[in-house]
Amino acid sequence: MERTFIAIKPDGVQRGLISEIISRFERKGFKLVGIKIMVPSKGFAQKHYHALKERPFFNGLSNFLSSGPVIAMVWEGEGVIRYGRKLIGATDPQNSEPGTIRGDLAVVVGRNIIHGSDGPETAKDEISLWFKPEELV
Ligand code: ATP
Ligand code: MG
Numbered sequence: 001m002e003r004t005f006i007a008i009k010p011d012g013v014q015r016g017l018i019s020e021i022i023s024r025f026e027r028k029g030f031k032l033v034g035i036k037i038m039v040p041s042k043g044f045a046q047k048h049y050h051a052l053k054e055r056p057f058f059n060g061l062s063n064f065l066s067s068g069p070v071i072a073m074v075w076e077g078e079g080v081i082r083y084g085r086k087l088i089g090a091t092d093p094q095n096s097e098p099g100t101i102r103g104d105l106a107v108v109v110g111r112n113i114i115h116g117s118d119g120p121e122t123a124k125d126e127i128s129l130w131f132k133p134e135e136l137v
């Protein structure tokens with residue numbers, strides 16, 4: 001069954017949005033198959049965002065992801081990669097539709113509270129970066 005990697009970034013955790021975000025994925029009908037809380041090191045954050053290493057915001061983004069606790073999760077279900085991104089909304093909360101997580105709960109792109117894998121290959125890579133196979137049910 002299809003799986004995706006979802007992370008609540010430090011701003012989402014700090015703002016007390018963990019249950020709100022988990023609840024949206026649960027209510028949709030997706031299944032939580034892995035979850036943990038951790039503070040990623042800067043090197044780990046850079047690995048996670050390696051595809052963006054040429055972007056001007058890469059350093060700030062990596063610093064931010066490693067600035068506090070992150071909730072790392074794996075969600076499972078039919079179409080969960082694509083539909084998970086729909087639940088999350090557009091990257092820049094200024095463009096995210098109301099009803100989406102970023103549309104309802106965030107304002108600026110640098111503090112957009114949640115990450116979701118953008119395709120089958122990145123989902124596979126991100127799940128194996130953040131989780132050992134025995135940490136998933
Ligand atoms: P994510 O990978 O976090 O789920 P995304 O796939 O919607 O987000 P990406 O293009 O992968 O968007 O960008 C990764 C993250 O980099 C964004 O979530 C955002 O926090 C940050 N980011 C993207 N564009 C900018 C920007 N122009 N300025 C600052 N930060 C940015
Ligand atoms: Mg992305």
